[in-house]
Amino acid sequence: MARPTAFLVLLILAGCAHTESTTTAPSAFEQPFAGGEPLRLTWSPGNDRTPQWSSDAGHIMYAFDDEGGSFPLQEIGVTTSGHLPSERLGLQYVAEIGNGRNHLLGSDPAQNHHDSNNGKSVNFALSSRPSAIPGLDVGFSIYHDYVTFEDNINHGEVISTVHVVYMNSTYEFLNEAALIRHSGASDGSPGTFHTPAFYTQISRKFGKYRPYFRYQYMNAGVTEPIFGDPEDGTVVGRRNSASLGVRWDFNDHAAWKLQYDYLTRRGSDLVSDRTVRSGSGIATEFSFAF
Numbered sequence: 001m002a003r004p005t006a007f008l009v010l011l012i013l014a015g016c017a018h019t020e021s022t023t024t025a026p027s028a029f030e031q032p033f034a035g036g037e038p039l040r041l042t043w044s045p046g047n048d049r050t051p052q053w054s055s056d057a058g059h060i061m062y063a064f065d066d067e068g069g070s071f072p073l074q075e076i077g078v079t080t081s082g083h084l085p086s087e088r089l090g091l092q093y094v095a096e097i098g099n100g101r102n103h104l105l106g107s108d109p110a111q112n113h114h115d116s117n118n119g120k121s122v123n124f125a126l127s128s129r130p131s132a133i134p135g136l137d138v139g140f141s142i143y144h145d146y147v148t149f150e151d152n153i154n155h156g157e158v159i160s161t162v163h164v165v166y167m168n169s170t171y172e173f174l175n176e177a178a179l180i181r182h183s184g185a186s187d188g189s190p191g192t193f194h195t196p197a198f199y200t201q202i203s204r205k206f207g208k209y210r211p212y213f214r215y216q217y218m219n220a221g222v223t224e225p226i227f228g229d230p231e232d233g234t235v236v237g238r239r240n241s242a243s244l245g246v247r248w249d250f251n252d253h254a255a256w257k258l259q260y261d262y263l264t265r266r267g268s269d270l271v272s273d274r275t276v277r278s279g280s281g282i283a284t285e286f287s288f289a290f
Contacts, residue, residue: 071159072143072145075096075098075100077120077121078096088131091126094123094124094141099120099121100120100121119154120145123142126139135166140161141161143160143161153188157180159178160181161178170204172212174199175199181194182225182227193220193225195221195236199215199217208249210246210247210248210249212245213242213244214243214245215242222267222274224236241261241263245258245260246259255286259284260280262279264276
């Protein structure tokens with residue numbers, strides 16, 4: 001039997017198993033309203049006290065939507081999740097409905113009190129953690145919403161994602177791909193636009209040190225009605241980056257990271273054109289938990 005649970009305020013990750021990378025991520029649990037055994041929501045076998053962060057160079061796939069990110073990472077609604085009878089497959093599901101997000105410039109993406117277009121978002125995800133291969137997690141998700149701008153033109157949005165993740169005490173191999181489908185052109189005429197995105201990362205732990213390599217890619221067309229119109233939000237264009245870094249966990253409560261990034265981009269945040277720009281940089285972060 002599946003064990004449904006629910007809560008009223010939720011944080012949606014449109015990617016089906018988006019994870020903070022180069023971490024031993026703390027486990028999160030959801031307590032059923034009726035009591036009983038808490039349902040584990042995260043899958044990392046790592047130390048629950050170790051601090052974490054994302055090494056999302058250039059913030060390509062999972063930039064926070066408050067900062068112009070392309071994916072709905074926060075939402076008000078309800079969710080149900082649980083385990084499915086699957087013997088050794090370890091199947092888990094998540095089903096969600098929410099207010100969707102607001103794409104208007106200067107607005108809060110999370111619609112706390114009402115849905116501006118009365119078109120509720122829905123999300124469904126299914127994942128498998130087979131007992132025969134400890135550390136493996138594979139799955140998919142499908143998210144649907146309607147996006148409306150000041151011109152009152154509704155654009156259908158479907159975000160499909162798949163993921164393959166393998167983690168053990170030594171290795172991390174993270175892979176996720178997404179295809180964002182928008183219907184309806186900027187002027188209201190018929191049209192369908194597809195934006196592919198993916199990232200892959202591999203790392204190996206050597207004592208307290210974990211070097212890693214990450215590659216990311218996202219490509220939105222110059223005529224894309226949501227990601228290509230500077231009057232409605234941040235222009236995505238084409239972005240691809242390679243990152244090389246190392247993380248040092250000098251105790252269970254604190255860690256330090258040094259990362260080199262090389263980013264190539266078509267267009268900019270404010271201009272949707274075919275000009276290609278590139279650049280590199282070095283970033284460092286300190287993280288702690290208490």
